[in-house]
Amino acid sequence: xxxxxxxxxxxxxxxxxxxxxxxxxxxxxxxxxxxxxxxxxxxxxxxxxxxxxxxxxxxxxxxxxxxxxxxxxxxxxxxxxxxxxxxxxxxxxxxxxxxxxxxxxxxxxxxxxxxxxxxxxxxxxxxxxxxxxxxxxxxxxxxxxxxxxxxxxxxxxxxxxxxxxxxxxxxxxxxxxxxxxxxxxxxxxxxxxxxxxxxxxxxxxxxxxxxxxxxxxxxxxxxxxxxxxxxxxxxxxxxxxxxxxxxxxxxxxxxxxxxxxxxxxxxxx
Amino acid sequence: xxxxxxxxxxxxxxxxxxxxxxxxxxxxxxxxxxxxxxxxxxxxxxxxxxxxxxxxxxxxxxxxxxxxxxxxxxxxxxxxxxxxxxxxxxxxxxxxxxxxxxxxxxxxxxxxxxxxxxxxxxxxxxxxxxxxxxxxxxxxxxxxxxxxxxxxxxxxxxxxxxxxxxxxxxxxxxxxxxxxxxxxxxxxxxxxxxxxxxxxxxxxxxxxxxxxxxxxxxxxxxxxxxxxxxxxxxxxxxxxxxxxxxxxxxxxxxxxxxxxxxxxxxxxxxxxxxxxxxxxxxxxxxxxxx
Numbered sequence: 216x217x218x219x220x221x222x223x224x225x226x227x228x229x230x231x232x233x234x235x236x237x238x239x240x241x242x243x244x245x246x247x248x249x250x251x252x253x254x255x256x257x258x259x260x261x262x263x264x265x266x267x268x269x270x271x272x273x274x275x276x277x278x279x280x281x282x283x284x285x286x287x288x289x290x291x292x293x294x295x296x297x298x299x300x301x302x303x304x305x306x307x308x309x310x311x312x313x314x315x316x317x318x319x320x321x322x323x324x325x326x327x328x329x330x331x332x333x334x335x336x337x338x339x340x341x342x343x344x345x346x347x348x349x350x351x352x353x354x355x356x357x358x359x360x361x362x363x364x365x366x367x368x369x370x371x372x373x374x375x376x377x378x379x380x381x382x383x384x385x386x387x388x389x390x391x392x393x394x395x396x397x398x399x400x401x402x403x404x405x406x407x408x409x410x411x412x413x414x415x416x417x418x419x420x421x422x423x424x425x426x427x428x429x430x431x432x433x434x435x436x437x438x439x440x441x442x443x444x445x446x447x448x449x450x451x452x453x454x455x456x457x458x459x460x461x462x463x464x465x466x467x468x469x470x471x472x473x474x475x476x477x478x479x480x481x482x483x484x
Numbered sequence: 485x486x487x488x489x490x491x492x493x494x495x496x497x498x499x500x501x502x503x504x505x506x507x508x509x510x511x512x513x514x515x516x517x518x519x520x521x522x523x524x525x526x527x528x529x530x531x532x533x534x535x536x537x538x539x540x541x542x543x544x545x546x547x548x549x550x551x552x553x554x555x556x557x558x559x560x561x562x563x564x565x566x567x568x569x570x571x572x573x574x575x576x577x578x579x580x581x582x583x584x585x586x587x588x589x590x591x592x593x594x595x596x597x598x599x600x601x602x603x604x605x606x607x608x609x610x611x612x613x614x615x616x617x618x619x620x621x622x623x624x625x626x627x628x629x630x631x632x633x634x635x636x637x638x639x640x641x642x643x644x645x646x647x648x649x650x651x652x653x654x655x656x657x658x659x660x661x662x663x664x665x666x667x668x669x670x671x672x673x674x675x676x677x678x679x680x681x682x683x684x685x686x687x688x689x690x691x692x693x694x695x696x697x698x699x700x701x702x703x704x705x706x707x708x709x710x711x712x713x714x715x716x717x718x719x720x721x722x723x724x725x726x727x728x729x730x731x732x733x734x735x736x737x738x739x740x741x742x743x744x745x746x747x748x749x750x751x752x753x754x755x756x757x758x759x760x761x762x763x764x765x766x767x768x769x770x771x772x773x774x
Contacts, residue, residue: 223583227572318572323626325534326534326536328556328557329556329587480531482527482568483568
């Protein structure tokens with residue numbers, strides 16, 4: 216790990232980290248501010264929900280959720296938070312190495328007296344810090360908005376804490392999978408489509424899995440591994456699924472190091 | 485101990501040839517010219533030596549250490565100016581140079597200032613606002629600020645105006661006098677001839693010749709021109725004669741071998757004018773490419 220690379224990388228991330236953090240914060244605050252209205256019309260709400268096709272409810276992870284309670288409501292809006300976090304993390308993952316190779320700055324960096332593993336570690340550390348900043352904002356906003364808009368209704372802070380902690384392995388999954396894909400793809404021209412593809416792809420898998428009741432798909436997507444409403448209801452992570460997620464992240468990281476330290480850096484022809 | 489030693493370096497990009505079986509040595513304190521047209525494998529060779537890419541076969545050492553295994557350690561004493569310079573667009577020149585300097589243990593501030601003054605580089609501009617020539621200057625300062633012992637220059641003068649080129653050559657000569665070894669890749673033969681002591685010629689991925697510039701010019705080839713009335717085209721068709729051209733009673737050719745053979749042939753005819761000279765590097769070079 217090299218401090219100068221870390222600092223340089225973090226500097227490059229800061230603007231995007233600020234944008235993502237503020238957007239996600241706004242999303243949480245705005246949605247939570249609507250909670251009192253939902254809670255007030257609980258009767259009406261469950262009647263309306265009853266009219267929706269069950270498949271649609273499943274797609275949004277809303278089966279068996281009572282939107283009038285704080286955990287129920289949070290479980291619904293947290294899906295959108297997760298989608299944003301997934302795109303952000305995948306963005307960092309896909310961009311980590313590919314940006315240098317797209318803009319041809321890799322020659323500059325790799326001709327310096329540093330090993331490739333240490334370059335990758337420094338870059339990863341910077342991305343992790345950038346994501347941790349976002350996490351801190353998400354945590355503060357979630358508890359803050361519940362306090363503000365919860366109307367004094369009781370909630371289990373421990374369960375919400377567990378949900379908020381699940382963000383970390385969740386982001387790690389998208390960052391590391393993005394990184395390893397970027398190292399095996401020939402050349403990435405723009406990062407965003409890849410990041411969106413990975414994030415929405417995983418979400419769709421999860422949504423289809425719920426709709427079709429297909430549990431095999433659960434194994435693949437972190438949206439199932441860290442499903443908000445189930446964490447809030449159970450008060451625990453689904454251990455086998457979390458382990459799958461962690462294993463995929465770890466394998467991706469190992470794969471990335473192996474690949475990055477052995478690969479040819481492309482040059483202008 | 486040689487500063488650079490390449491042993492049968494071979495690089496294929498998939499099926500496409502990069503370089504094949506390239507071997508050479510560069511000794512301490514010399515300026516080694518590496519010449520060949522675009523696509524011959526000059527940059528591939530340099531990028532292999534810097535372990536930006538890995539060889540398909542063969543190996544190389546720098547300062548007696550394996551390029552791949554000791555890469556980071558070697559690169560402490562190596563400066564590199566790539567043929568195409570790309571830097572973080574949004575950074576200011578000064579920040580990029582400071583970032584570059586932060587990779588080395590010694591304090592580079594003073595040398596950085598000197599070099600920037602010499603190359604007339606404006607330090608407060610953003611990289612994205614710089615012209616090609618100015619980016620090249622950033623590259624030069626960046627490659628030299630840590631006072632490396634070995635310099636890789638990959639077509640360094642492209643984009644520099646003649647005045648800057650002169651400053652740059654002067655700078656390289658000074659570095660060389662301080663004992664810096666230079667690996668100078670170029671397709672512009674005039675500059676190689678001005679600067680280098682020894683050259684390697686690379687053609688389609690193979691090194692076809694490694695020699696002293698002077699030996700290359702003196703002992704190998706003579707450029708001969710003979711004016712004589714009624715000259716037959718095949719009069720000088722001897723072994724060792726190449727590029728024979730006959731126009732209006734003037735014959736021109738290159739000759740490699742015992743010069744007396746040619747002189748005897750000249751004695752057989754009524755010659756009105758003769759010149760025998762050393763070919764320029766350019767002519768030697770073209771010769772290798774025919």
